[in-house]
Amino acid sequence: MSEAVLSMSGLHKRFGALQATHDVSLDLRAGEIHALIGPNGAGKSTLIAQIAGSLRPDAGQIHLGQRDITALGVARRARLGLGRSFQVSCLAEPLSVLRNVMIGAQALQGHSFRFWRPVSRDRSLLEPAYEALERMHLAHRADTPVAALSHGERRQVEVACALVLEPRALLLDEPMAGLGPEGSARLTELLETLKREVPILLIEHDMDAVFRLADRISVLVAGSVIAHGDSAAIRRDPRVRDAYLGD
Numbered sequence: 001m002s003e004a005v006l007s008m009s010g011l012h013k014r015f016g017a018l019q020a021t022h023d024v025s026l027d028l029r030a031g032e033i034h035a036l037i038g039p040n041g042a043g044k045s046t047l048i049a050q051i052a053g054s055l056r057p058d059a060g061q062i063h064l065g066q067r068d069i070t071a072l073g074v075a076r077r078a079r080l081g082l083g084r085s086f087q088v089s090c091l092a093e094p095l096s097v098l099r100n101v102m103i104g105a106q107a108l109q110g111h112s113f114r115f116w117r118p119v120s121r122d123r124s125l126l127e128p129a130y131e132a133l134e135r136m137h138l139a140h141r142a143d144t145p146v147a148a149l150s151h152g153e154r155r156q157v158e159v160a161c162a163l164v165l166e167p168r169a170l171l172l173d174e175p176m177a178g179l180g181p182e183g184s185a186r187l188t189e190l191l192e193t194l195k196r197e198v199p200i201l202l203i204e205h206d207m208d209a210v211f212r213l214a215d216r217i218s219v220l221v222a223g224s225v226i227a228h229g230d231s232a233a234i235r236r237d238p239r240v241r242d243a244y245l246g247d
């Protein structure tokens with residue numbers, strides 16, 4: 001079994017009386033997609049926020065490789081190799097695809113707006129941004145305004161933004177949301193290839209995509225991991241069927 005690229009142990013997070021994350025331990029290994037699924041309000045976004053660094057856990061540790069990153073902020077984690085895409089799109093419609101990817105990378109690096117270099121002059125980002133677009137099969141759209149892209153292509157741009165800093169691990173929060181069958185199939189194919197280079201922790205409600213993509217699945221219910229295993233094991237787990245999948 002390959003070594004964990006990203007791992008968390010004993011994570012707890014409480015909001016007042018609500019235990020949003022309860023003793024969650026899981027890891028992400030090289031070459032895999034590990035999907036995190038669960039009903040609405042199960043605590044998936046709360047968990048991702050703790051991993052990405054925007055929310056501090058009450059207890060527990062998060063490691064990127066051997067390094068304890070629990071106390072580090074979002075930008076430090078991004079610079080150390082934790083990439084993420086967001087549930088809500090933040091692309092600038094009138095700007096080209098390439099400029100959006102460069103701006104996205106700057107933002108992830110933690111540049112404050114006051115000290116922003118105009119992105120068009122930041123040559124250091126140009127080549128990595130172009131390469132990230134190539135990895136998402138979008139280089140031919142580099143000069144196209146985001147406004148002219150399909151919904152699926154926008155999702156590809158969002159993943160490309162997260163790839164510019166060459167992450168060691170990637171957090172993807174509902175990348176299939178709002179995609180039709182064609183867009184979803186296309187992104188599924190791209191992620192299947194991408195995982196060989198960057199392991200992916202995937203939060204996703206589209207169960208077809210999850211069962212096709214995930215090497216391992218963890219099921220979160222009311223803040224706790226109630227089941228963990230490969231697709232076949234999760235499909236037949238009676239606790240998961242009761243709590244989430246139904247018949």
Ligand SMILES: Nc1ncnc2c1ncn2[C@@H]1O[C@H](COP(=O)(O)OP(=O)(O)OP(=O)(O)O)[C@@H](O)[C@H]1O
Pocket residue numbers: 015018020038039040041042043044045046047
């Ligand atoms: N900042 C907050 N303050 C108080 N309660 C919160 C806060 N953030 C989340 N919660 C609560 O924590 C629980 C878990 O929410 P979370 O958004 O993490 O679930 P989720 O699994 O991501 O849901 P969804 O699939 O609908 O996005 C919910 O009951 C939610 O209302």
